[in-house]
Amino acid sequence: MSSTTNDNLARASRRRFLQGSTAAVGGAVLGAGTSAAADADNLPPNIPEWMKAPGEPMGSQPYGTPSPFGKNVVKNISPNLKQYISASGRTPLQELDGIITPNGLFYERHHGGVPTIDPAQHRLMLHGLVERPLVFTMDDLRRFPSESHIYFLECSGNPVYTKPYGKTASDLVGLLSCAEWTGVSLKLVLQEAGLKPEAKWVVAEGADAAALTRSIPIEKCLDDAMLVYSQNGERLRPQQGYPVRLLLPGFEGNMNVKWLRRLHVTAEPIYSREETSKYTDLMPDGSAREFSFYMEAKSIITRPSGGQRLTTKGFQEITGIAWSGHGKIARVEVSVDGGKSWQDAQLQEPVLTRALTRFRLPWRWDGQPAVIQSRAIDETGYVQPTLAELLAVRGENHFYHNNAIWPWRIAADGEVTNAQA
Amino acid sequence: MRRRELWSVAVAIMVSAWVTGAQAQSPYGIGRPATPAEIAGWNIDIGRDGSNLPEGRGTVSHGREVFDQQCAACHGEKGEGGVGDRLVGGQGTLGTAKPIRTVGSYCPYATTLFDYIRRAMPQNAPQSLSNDDVYAVSAYLLSLNGLVGADGTLDAKSLAAIKMPNRDGFVGDARPDVK
Numbered sequence: 001m002s003s004t005t006n007d008n009l010a011r012a013s014r015r016r017f018l019q020g021s022t023a024a025v026g027g028a029v030l031g032a033g034t035s036a037a038a039d040a041d042n043l044p045p046n047i048p049e050w051m052k053a054p055g056e057p058m059g060s061q062p063y064g065t066p067s068p069f070g071k072n073v074v075k076n077i078s079p080n081l082k083q084y085i086s087a088s089g090r091t092p093l094q095e096l097d098g099i100i101t102p103n104g105l106f107y108e109r110h111h112g113g114v115p116t117i118d119p120a121q122h123r124l125m126l127h128g129l130v131e132r133p134l135v136f137t138m139d140d141l142r143r144f145p146s147e148s149h150i151y152f153l154e155c156s157g158n159p160v161y162t163k164p165y166g167k168t169a170s171d172l173v174g175l176l177s178c179a180e181w182t183g184v185s186l187k188l189v190l191q192e193a194g195l196k197p198e199a200k201w202v203v204a205e206g207a208d209a210a211a212l213t214r215s216i217p218i219e220k221c222l223d224d225a226m227l228v229y230s231q232n233g234e235r236l237r238p239q240q241g242y243p244v245r246l247l248l249p250g251f252e253g254n255m256n257v258k259w260l261r262r263l264h265v266t267a268e269p270i271y272s273r274e275e276t277s278k279y280t281d282l283m284p285d286g287s288a289r290e291f292s293f294y295m296e297a298k299s300i301i302t303r304p305s306g307g308q309r310l311t312t313k314g315f316q317e318i319t320g321i322a323w324s325g326h327g328k329i330a331r332v333e334v335s336v337d338g339g340k341s342w343q344d345a346q347l348q349e350p351v352l353t354r355a356l357t358r359f360r361l362p363w364r365w366d367g368q369p370a371v372i373q374s375r376a377i378d379e380t381g382y383v384q385p386t387l388a389e390l391l392a393v394r395g396e397n398h399f400y401h402n403n404a405i406w407p408w409r410i411a412a413d414g415e416v417t418n419a420q421a
Numbered sequence: 422m423r424r425r426e427l428w429s430v431a432v433a434i435m436v437s438a439w440v441t442g443a444q445a446q447s448p449y450g451i452g453r454p455a456t457p458a459e460i461a462g463w464n465i466d467i468g469r470d471g472s473n474l475p476e477g478r479g480t481v482s483h484g485r486e487v488f489d490q491q492c493a494a495c496h497g498e499k500g501e502g503g504v505g506d507r508l509v510g511g512q513g514t515l516g517t518a519k520p521i522r523t524v525g526s527y528c529p530y531a532t533t534l535f536d537y538i539r540r541a542m543p544q545n546a547p548q549s550l551s552n553d554d555v556y557a558v559s560a561y562l563l564s565l566n567g568l569v570g571a572d573g574t575l576d577a578k579s580l581a582a583i584k585m586p587n588r589d590g591f592v593g594d595a596r597p598d599v600k
Binding site for chain 1: 447448449451452454455459464465515516517520522527529530532533536537540544548587590592595596598
C-alpha cells in the first residue's frame with residue numbers, strides 16, 4: 001500500500017518536473033517581448049493556466065515556504081559589511097503587515113556567528129548568590145509552568161544618528177521584530193535556586209563563540225523576564241538562540257542573550273565588554289552613558305515609505321508600527337503636511353505591552369509633493385522626539401537609542417524617499 | 422494521654438510546615454545540583470576588582486609575539502584597527518568632534534580586557550589561548566596604550582591594580598532626556 005502510494009507520488013513528481021521545465025522554457029521564450037500577451041491569457045475572460053491542471057501534491061513542501069513570487073521578501077543584509085561573523089541583518093518592515101514578524105524574517109544580530117547546538121547536549125547553569133546552584137537540561141526547562149507573550153525586540157543601534165541615513169524603513173529601523181514567545185518566567189527558575197539577599201544582578205552568558213555576556217538588574221529578572229524556547233509556535237531558530245534564550249521585554253536587543261548557557265547571580269554588574277566598550281553612548285562632554293536598558297517609544301510609517309512609489313492619486317492608506325519599551329502605545333499621531341498639523345491614527349487591536357502596535361490613517365493623495373511622518377506617545381505620556389531634539393541633547397557621537405521621528409517625502413511623480421537624507 | 426496525643430499532632434504539623442517551607446524555596450524540584458568543579462569550569466566571569474582572575478602571568482614581549490600571530494591580522498600590527506576594532510590610542514579625544522574609542526581611551530576596567538580576550542578572541546578560535554597568553558596579550562595592549570611598561574609583566578594582582586584613564590568617565594542612563 002505504502003509502496004503504491006510512493007510510486008504514485010514519484011510519478012506525480014516526475015510529471016510535475018516535466019510540466020515545470022516545459023513551462024519554464026515557454027516562459028523564457030515568451031519573456032522576449034511577448035510577456036504581455038502571456039499575462040492576458042490568464043486574465044478575464046480567459047481561464048488562468050493554474051486552474052487547468054492540478055497543483056502541487058501534498059507533501060511537496062514538508063516545511064512550507066513563501067510563494068516563488070514573494071522571493072524578494074528576504075532579510076535586508078548589506079553586501080558591504082566589514083565582516084559577517086559579528087554582524088546584523090534587518091527585517092523588511094515595509095513588506096510586512098500586522099504586528100508579528102515571520103520567524104524567517106526576524107532580524108538578526110550576532111557577535112560570534114550562529115552556533116549549531118544539539119539541545120540534548122545543551123545545559124543551563126545557574127550559580128553565584130543562590131542557595132542551591134543548579135544545572136538544567138532543556139527537558140528540565142520545559143517542565144516548568146510555561147507562558148506565552150507577544151513582545152517586540154529591537155537592537156539599540158537602530159538607526160545611527162549620522163548620515164548616510166538609510167533609504168527604506170528597513171534600512172532605518174529594520175533591527176526590529178515582534179513575535180509570540182513561549183518559555184518559563186525567569187523568576188520561577190531563580191526561585192528554584194533560591195536567591196541570597198545580596199543578589200542584585202544576573203550575568204547572562206551565551207553559548208556562542210563570543211560567549212556574549214550582559215548583566216541584568218535583578219528587578220527585571222523578577223519582573224517580566226523569560227527563558228524562551230519557542231517563537232511564534234515553533235522552536236527558536238538557531239539565529240534566535242536555539243535552544244533557549246533570555247527575553248527581557250522592552251530592553252535593548254543584545255541583553256536578550258541567545259543560546260543561553262549560564263546565569264551568574266552577583267552583587268554588581270560584571271562590566272563585560274558589551275556593557276562598557278560597546279552599547280554605551282558618548283555625550284558631547286566626553287562622558288558616556290552606561291546601562292541604558294530601555295528602548296523608548298518610537299514609530300515609523302511603513303506604507304508609503306522609502307523605496308516605494310504611489311502609482312495613482314486618490315485613496316492611500318497610511319500604515320505603520322509603533323512600540324515602546326515602557327509599556328503600551330497610547331496614541332500615534334500622523335502628519336501629512338510636513339509636521340504643521342497632526343491627527344490621531346487608528347490603532348489596530350490588540351494594543352499590547354511592549355509589543356508592536358499597528359496604526360492606520362485613511363488618506364487621499366492629491367498628487368502634490370508631501371512629507372508624511374508619525375510620532376508615538378506611550379502610556380507614560382512620553383512623546384517620540386525629532387532627530388534635531390535628540391541631537392541637541394546627545395550630540396553626534398551618540399550611537400545607540402535613536403528613536404527619532406522619521407519623515408518620508410513623496411514627490412509629484414509618487415516616488416517616496418527619506419526626507420532627512 | 423489525650424494531651425500527649427495533641428502535642429504530638431502539633432509537633433507533626435510544625436514539622437510538616439517546616440518541610441513544606443523548605444519545598445517552597447524549591448517549588449518544582451527541577452534541575453540537579455551544579456558541582457563546584459562544574460561551576461569552576463564554566464565560570465569565566467572576571468569582576469572589575471579582579472575577582473576570579475586565574476593564576477598565571479605574561480610579559481609584554483611575549484604578548485607581542487602572541488598578538489602578531491593571533492590578533493594583528495584583524496586589529497593591525499600595532500593595534501591600529503582593520504577588520505577588527507582599533508585598540509590603541511585616542512586618549513583625550515572622547516569629548517571632541519572625532520572621538521577615538523579604544524582599550525586605552527574608553528575601556529573603564531583592565532579586567533574587562535582579560536575577560537573579553539579569553540572568552541571571545543581570537544574570533545576564529547575563541548577560548549584557545551592559555552591564561553598566560555591572555556595575560557601577555559593584555560600586557561602588550563596596555564603597553565601600547567602607555568599603561569604598562571615595555572618590560573612589564575601582568576598577573577592577577579597587577580592587572581586588577583591598573584587604573585584605566587576613563588574609569589570615571591561613565592554615567593547612568595539619564596533618559597528621558599528630551600521633553
